[in-house]
Amino acid sequence: MPENVNRQWVLKSRPDGMPTETDFDLAESPIPGPEFGQVLVKSLWNSLDPYMRGRISSSPIGGVIESEAVGRVMESKLDGFKPGDIVRGRIGWQEYGLLDVTSAYAVNPDYGPISTSVGVLGMPGLTAYFGLLDVCEPKPGDTVVVSSASGAVGAVVGQIAKIGGCRVVAIAGSDEKVAYCVDELGFDVGINYKTEDVSEALGKAAPNGVDCYFDNVGGPITEAVMEHLAMYSRTVICGRISEYNEGEPSMGPRILRYLHSTRSRIQGFTVNQYPSQFEDGRAQLARWVKSGEIKYREDIVEGFENSPKAFIGQLGGANFGKLLIKMSDE
Amino acid sequence: MPENVNRQWVLKSRPDGMPTETDFDLAESPIPGPEFGQVLVKSLWNSLDPYMRGRISSSPIGGVIESEAVGRVMESKLDGFKPGDIVRGRIGWQEYGLLDVTSAYAVNPDYGPISTSVGVLGMPGLTAYFGLLDVCEPKPGDTVVVSSASGAVGAVVGQIAKIGGCRVVAIAGSDEKVAYCVDELGFDVGINYKTEDVSEALGKAAPNGVDCYFDNVGGPITEAVMEHLAMYSRTVICGRISEYNEGEPSMGPRILRYLHSTRSRIQGFTVNQYPSQFEDGRAQLARWVKSGEIKYREDIVEGFENSPKAFIGQLGGANFGKLLIKMSDE
Numbered sequence: 001m002p003e004n005v006n007r008q009w010v011l012k013s014r015p016d017g018m019p020t021e022t023d024f025d026l027a028e029s030p031i032p033g034p035e036f037g038q039v040l041v042k043s044l045w046n047s048l049d050p051y052m053r054g055r056i057s058s059s060p061i062g063g064v065i066e067s068e069a070v071g072r073v074m075e076s077k078l079d080g081f082k083p084g085d086i087v088r089g090r091i092g093w094q095e096y097g098l099l100d101v102t103s104a105y106a107v108n109p110d111y112g113p114i115s116t117s118v119g120v121l122g123m124p125g126l127t128a129y130f131g132l133l134d135v136c137e138p139k140p141g142d143t144v145v146v147s148s149a150s151g152a153v154g155a156v157v158g159q160i161a162k163i164g165g166c167r168v169v170a171i172a173g174s175d176e177k178v179a180y181c182v183d184e185l186g187f188d189v190g191i192n193y194k195t196e197d198v199s200e201a202l203g204k205a206a207p208n209g210v211d212c213y214f215d216n217v218g219g220p221i222t223e224a225v226m227e228h229l230a231m232y233s234r235t236v237i238c239g240r241i242s243e244y245n246e247g248e249p250s251m252g253p254r255i256l257r258y259l260h261s262t263r264s265r266i267q268g269f270t271v272n273q274y275p276s277q278f279e280d281g282r283a284q285l286a287r288w289v290k291s292g293e294i295k296y297r298e299d300i301v302e303g304f305e306n307s308p309k310a311f312i313g314q315l316g317g318a319n320f321g322k323l324l325i326k327m328s329d330e
Numbered sequence: 331m332p333e334n335v336n337r338q339w340v341l342k343s344r345p346d347g348m349p350t351e352t353d354f355d356l357a358e359s360p361i362p363g364p365e366f367g368q369v370l371v372k373s374l375w376n377s378l379d380p381y382m383r384g385r386i387s388s389s390p391i392g393g394v395i396e397s398e399a400v401g402r403v404m405e406s407k408l409d410g411f412k413p414g415d416i417v418r419g420r421i422g423w424q425e426y427g428l429l430d431v432t433s434a435y436a437v438n439p440d441y442g443p444i445s446t447s448v449g450v451l452g453m454p455g456l457t458a459y460f461g462l463l464d465v466c467e468p469k470p471g472d473t474v475v476v477s478s479a480s481g482a483v484g485a486v487v488g489q490i491a492k493i494g495g496c497r498v499v500a501i502a503g504s505d506e507k508v509a510y511c512v513d514e515l516g517f518d519v520g521i522n523y524k525t526e527d528v529s530e531a532l533g534k535a536a537p538n539g540v541d542c543y544f545d546n547v548g549g550p551i552t553e554a555v556m557e558h559l560a561m562y563s564r565t566v567i568c569g570r571i572s573e574y575n576e577g578e579p580s581m582g583p584r585i586l587r588y589l590h591s592t593r594s595r596i597q598g599f600t601v602n603q604y605p606s607q608f609e610d611g612r613a614q615l616a617r618w619v620k621s622g623e624i625k626y627r628e629d630i631v632e633g634f635e636n637s638p639k640a641f642i643g644q645l646g647g648a649n650f651g652k653l654l655i656k657m658s659d660e
Contacts, residue, residue: 218586237590249587253579256548260567260598268590 006031008064009093009307011056017245018315019056024065024308031096034077038098043071043091046304046325047118048311049152050216053244065093065307069327070107070117078104088117093307095327111286114330119152119322120296121285127238127271128156129281132214135236135269140165142211143230145202147221149187150177150297152322153238156285157214158187159294166212169205171198171221173317180320185295198224209233209262218243219252226258235266241315297321336361338394339423339637341386347575348645349386354395354638361426364407368428371401373421376634376655377448378641379482380546383574395423395637399657400437400447408434418447423637425657441616444660449482449652450626451615457568457601458486459611462544465566465599470495472541473560475532477551479517480507480627482652483568486615487544488517489624496542499535501528501551503647510650515625528554539563539592548573549582556588565596571645627651 005028012025034040046069055066069091073081078101081087086107091097107117119125131153138144144161148154149170158168158181170181170190178190189205191198198221202210209230215222218240225235243250259266274281288294299321301310307325314323335358342355364370376399385396399421403411408431411417416437421427437447449455461483468474474491478484479500488498488511500511500520508520519535521528528551532540539560545552548570555565573580589596604611618624629651631640637655644653 215586218584218590222586237586240586240590243584243587249583249585251581252584254548254573254582255579255585256545256552256567256570256596256598257573257579259596260548260570263598263600263603265595265597266586266589267595268586268593270593273593 004030006094006096007304010062010064011059012061014057014061016247019312021308021312026305032098034075034098036077038100039073039078039081039087039104040075041071041087041089041091041097041099042074043069043095043097043327044330045070045115045118046093046307046327047122048307048314048323048325049124050239050241050244050314052311053315066090067092068118068123070114086114088122095304112289115298115324116289116296119298119324120156120289120294121282123271124152124322125156125285126278126281128153128160129285130271130274130277131236131238131269132157132160135267136212136214136234138164138166138212142166143169143206143208144212144214145169145171145206145210145225146214147171148216148239148241149181150320151216154214154216155185155296156294159185162186163288163293169202177320193221199227202228214238217241223252223255226255229258229262229264231262233262233264235264237266237268244315299323300326302326334360336424336426337634340392340394341389342391344387344391346577349383349642351638351642356635362428364405364428366407368430369403369408369411369417369434370405371417371419371421371427371429372404373399373401373425373427373657374660375400375445375448376423376637376657377452378637378644378653378655379454380569380571380574380644382641383645396420397422398448398453400444416444418452425634442619445628445654446619446626449628449654450486450619450624451612453601454482454652455486455615456608456611458483458490459615460601460604460607461566461568461599462487462490465597466542466544466564468494468496468542473497473499473536473538474542474544475499475501475536475540475555476544477501478546478569478571479511480650481546484544484546485515485626486624489515492516493618493623499532507650523551529557532558544568547571553582553585556585559588559592559594561592563592563594565594567596567598574645629653630656632656
């Protein structure tokens with residue numbers, strides 16, 4: 001019985017630029033017992049998200065890599081939770097974790113498969129929901145551009161924009177992803193930024209200019225979008241995957257001229273600004289998923305041991321849909 | 331009697347980069363007679379403003395340089411205006427101009443010297459008023475940074491911020507200008523961007539970060555301010571004097587990281603977005619000027635023939651206060 005082992009991915013060295021697998025160490029420790037007020041959770045689906053690259057730059061060496069996961073309560077010393085319950089929380093890259101009243105969230109089983117609680121109905125879906133509706137403020141008829149359009153956030157952004165009567169231009173990194181955005185998700189135009197000149201393609205795709213830009217990438221793609229802003233446009237900076245591996249800021253063409261001449265707004269955002277509205281947002285997203293108005297795609301990697309490789313691939317754009325590590329059979 | 335001559339500065343060649351005096355031509359034409367619905371105005375004070383550099387890039391060769399001026403009605407075929415009235419309008423760089431019902435604005439003589447109608451009580455003052463209050467949304471206790479702080483717009487920005495209970499950090503281009511901002515206008519700290527490292531100085535001047543940045547300059551100064559943004563800060567892009575002479579966008583360090591990490595907003599602006607509120611804003615500014623809460627400084631250049639030289643100097647930061655060409659004795 002090789003039991004009482006909790007495998008954990010810990011930070012071995014702080015990456016300078018793109019992480020490599022040698023920056024991570026697979027450690028083992030005993031499965032912890034919950035203290036009063038805690039639950040022991042066995043992780044079932046671990047969520048990999050690009051923003052974690054930023055966290056790693058300030059995480060302690062030897063610490064478990066941070067992430068959100070969904071799992072099953074194995075043992076509970078916390079009121080309101082019992083063994084077998086499905087909960088979500090910041091368990092990190094490990095097989096078992098402890099959560100408490102401030103960090104354990106019950107997952108509503110009526111909403112769908114539990115993996116969606118860290119995907120379309122979780123942080124990525126809520127990020128799309130609040131970032132688009134609250135910061136970009138789209139109006140029917142607006143042209144909405146979204147980068148990383150086939151990803152966990154981008155796909156939801158575009159679909160909410162379509163529900164709202166917008167024209168959606170998708171930017172993604174392969175013909176397959178672009179085809180998925182247009183053919184499966186119903187976006188109006190797709191641009192493959194690896195094979196097309198983004199600025200030129202946007203000139204055709206958004207002849208009246210870009211009213212809303214949901215920015216998941218930063219860097220040259222964002223600069224290309226800036227050249228096509230409509231008057232009074234709104235851009236939300238949600239992610240900067242093209243820049244996460246940079247130490248010092250890289251250089252790019254100055255963008256103030258475009259913001260100035262179009263009286264446009266650009267605004268940084270994270271979903272953590274909206275905690276009091278999370279449940280409302282989740283309920284709305286769940287209705288749209290149930291009705292089929294929002295589709296989602298999961299990119300499932302089997303095996304905890306593959307976490308670093310999958311994460312590094314994600315930072316390079318290799319995943320296609322919401323990236324999850326399947327930790328164990330449900 | 332060398333009469334019936336209207337001297338005009340016209341665009342001779344479109345400057346590539348900083349304009350030179352040879353880009354302007356001093357032409358003469360007969361003084362026009364007003365048609366039905368027009369007034370003939372003799373220009374008394376012509377306003378020189380950095381934004382005009384942008385206009386010149388798209389103005390017709392041979393056309394009179396655009397500007398706002400204040401003058402006296404010499405002849406009127408427009409209801410509501412009579413000879414002797416003081417009016418303001420886009421007369422341009424010429425001694426006499428025609429205005430009509432859409433372009434002639436009566437100047438309220440109760441508000442103060444008529445030159446203020448194109449300065450502290452005109453477009454520059456209103457730009458400060460709406461850009462600061464409506465876009466930057468300062469709150470008491472906020473740290474407000476303003477560039478070109480001794481200029482026609484910046485000086486009003488800082489003084490309104492002080493009235494509102496903010497801490498004001500002034501960025502200007504000489505020790506004399508910095509001293510004026512601090513000693514005369516009551517700003518809290520001044521930074522001479524020509525002799526100090528702006529980022530380092532801001533680290534000391536705004537230890538809790540910059541809540542509001544009123545940007546008149548763009549370029550490296552703006553990039554330095556971005557490094558010091560407070561959470562949820564608001565920047566208004568009002569002017570980009572450091573960039574106006576550029577053709578293609580110049581390169582600079584990418585700023586999205588700062589906006590993203592602080593959930594900050596940056597927004598392009600011109601005062602022309604607020605026409606319905608101009609008279610309210612002007613009345614408030616006039617009250618503050620009367621009460622002494624807002625001071626203003628005029629940089630008066632005598633002689634119409636000196637217009638190009640004065641304007642070129644302004645683009646290089648040579649003026650000190652609101653730059654006016656004195657066209658004639660009142």
